[in-house]
Amino acid sequence: MFPAALIQIVIVLAIVGLVLWVLTQIPMDATIARIIRVVVIVAVCLWLISLLAGWLPYTRPLLR
DSSP: OHHHHHHHHHHHHHHHHHHHHHHHHSOOOHHHHHHHHHHHHHHHHHHHHHHHHTOSTTOOOSOO
């Protein structure tokens, strides 16, 4: 099951990267784009940390 979890993480990171790339292609104010980019990156970092460390009660840590 460990390789499947790694594949899921890679897929999610690729989708987030694609969303961030699309965000740069949309004409909008630079400040709004920067805020959205920071929020997405922080959310993904917190998700990865919680997934790998098992912070949340419903997640099982991948690394022990």
